[in-house]
């Protein structure tokens with residue numbers, strides 16, 4: 001309706017203007033028509049009247065002549081009639097005869113006839129005809145026609161022309177609108193869809209009529225050209241930031257909603273007495289994804305594990321976060337103690353975790369745990385389907401807790417783009433082969449459109465594992481796996497942190513942080529400080545680290561009393577026996593070393609076993625001389641990158657395990673084998689004695705890398721790949737890439 005008005009109104013106005021503009025033309029034309037008409041009439045009247053008039057003149061019957069004239073002027077158009085006698089010059093005329101007409105000038109032929117006379121009555125048409133008897137001129141008959149009649153007719157004509165044009169305009173525009181309406185919606189939607197890069201070719205949404213398809217093709221080609229012009233060819237050319245990520249979402253993915261699904265939630269609500277506190281868990285996954293979600297908004301589906309989590313959610317189990325200024329929302333999934341025991345503690349952390357980390361802890365696989373793992377994966381997949389507002393959301397599935405969810409999500413939402421990221425290492429096929437449900441786990445993961453790992457090594461291990469254990473098509477060139485007609489791209493996306501890190505915002509300079517940390521642990525001014533920050537996990541090499549510190553004191557006793565090592569350990573998975581024993585072992589080792597080397601107030605090891613919030617962790621990073629990351633096996637290890645990010649003073653040395661993904665990106669760290677105690681001790685010594693210039697050079701280079709290869713790049717590259725995949729999917733949604741050979745007599749269906 002609005003469209004019709006928008007179209008009809010301007011058209012009517014245009015036609016009115018046209019009518020107005022042609023008005024003088026219409027006047028002129030109608031006047032000419034009427035003049036010609038009057039002349040014909042006048043001739044006719046003159047011819048008809050001349051004979052009776054001649055009789056009356058010859059009979060000198062002036063009164064009868066007048067009566068005759070009055071009869072004639074009954075015709076409304078004939079205004080006046082007069083006769084000018086040729087002999088006497090006398091005028092016999094009706095009362096209405098205009099005074100301006102002078103018989104003398106008329107009979108002497110000095111007045112042109114016919115002509116228009118502008119009289120006090122208005123415009124009059126004056127014509128004269130000779131009246132004769134036996135070829136003898138008797139005088140002239142003067143016929144005066146009323147031209148206001150012509151004017152009235154002209155006005156009427158104009159009105160009709162105007163109304164005609166309006167009616168014509170209305171009819172034309174209505175026909176146009178009806179026709180346009182039929183194709184307009186399709187056109188607009190089609191054009192928009194093309195500009196968004198969406199598939200008009202998607203069969204369920206086919207909206208263009210066949211005749212518009214060539215235009216669609218051209219538009220698509222144009223958009224593709226524009227896109228390729230606009231988009232840098234290489235992700236390394238893009239300066240990655242939260243804004244870049246938002247731009248990718250808006251531009252490449254048409255602002256589509258992002259759903260993240262993970263076991264761990266980014267904010268945990270905990271009740272302390274009457275207060276509810278909000279904590280951010282110590283988790284690499286959370287560290288990486290939280291800034292991504294701040295940039296992208298959307299929904300993060302995760303296990304509600306805080307004891308006050310239920311108190312803050314709405315009726316849909318959702319809560320807006322970050323608490324101080326909600327940007328995205330958490331949709332909490334509730335697990336029973338049995339589910340948590342079997343799925344999280346059991347299969348995930350006593351089975352898959354040690355299976356994937358070479359830390360020499362035996363994995364435990366219990367059928368009961370597996371059952372819960374399957375059920376909880378289904379629960380998460382159902383939550384994803386429920387939260388999805390469209391049939392084709394982008395779902396970012398996180399980590400080893402949810403290995404089965406990708407397939408479950410894709411089965412329920414076949415048009416979804418499922419990007420799964422495996423945050424931990426992937427073992428070689430032999431190691432993975434001991435998993436009793438290896439086929440189910442592999443098939444679950446192959447429900448993903450994209451499956452990401454931190455390193456090429458883990459990508460290769462996964463592809464080898466698939467090749468070894470399931471019937472799937474593996475393309476080692478393209479690094480894709482096709483199972484049941486579904487293709488999964490297996491890719492390397494090294495994870496990272498936000499830059500600049502939000503947790504460091506508002507922190508004082510390194511000097512002040514150093515003073516605060518010294519004061520907190522009562523560390524003297526002349527004592528150098530080392531730092532370790534981890535979850536209390538056996539994969540982190542904390543025991544090896546403390547052993548290396550002890551070895552340093554043995555090998556370089558000059559450090560006794562001059563170097564303290566602060567170890568922050570966040571308790572984790574505490575109901576698992578292995579973790580309880582590990583915590584006990586760490587406490588015991590620290591105590592033993594302290595008992596052996598402590599002098600007065602000085603402690604070689606400061607052990608702090610508790611959860612510390614990110615800003616305080618960053619304060620520590622800024623304060624210390626050396627940070628020691630000694631994981632026995634780690635997918636990436638973000639503590640290393642956080643330390644680098646915190647050091648805007650370009651001080652501090654990183655000692656880094658060669659078994660972390662981070663070691664491949666940060667060779668300027670002192671890279672060590674955590675199992676080699678002497679080497680680690682030597683690295684600590686080297687770090688503490690490194691010339692300032694070298695410290696600065698190494699830190700500067702590492703900072704350059706982490707700033708560019710930040711978490712926005714990690715997420716952005718995955719989303720760009722997803723966008724490409726979605727575009728390709730739309731171009732050929734029905735073809736499996738297999739071209740059926742032609743047969744004589746027709747094409748095989």
Ligand code: F6P
Nearest residue numbers: 264282283284285399423424572
């Ligand atoms: O390293 C993989 C990872 O998922 C990390 O992101 C996280 O730090 C940890 O494992 C999981 O810890 P949690 O069991 O406390 O969630």
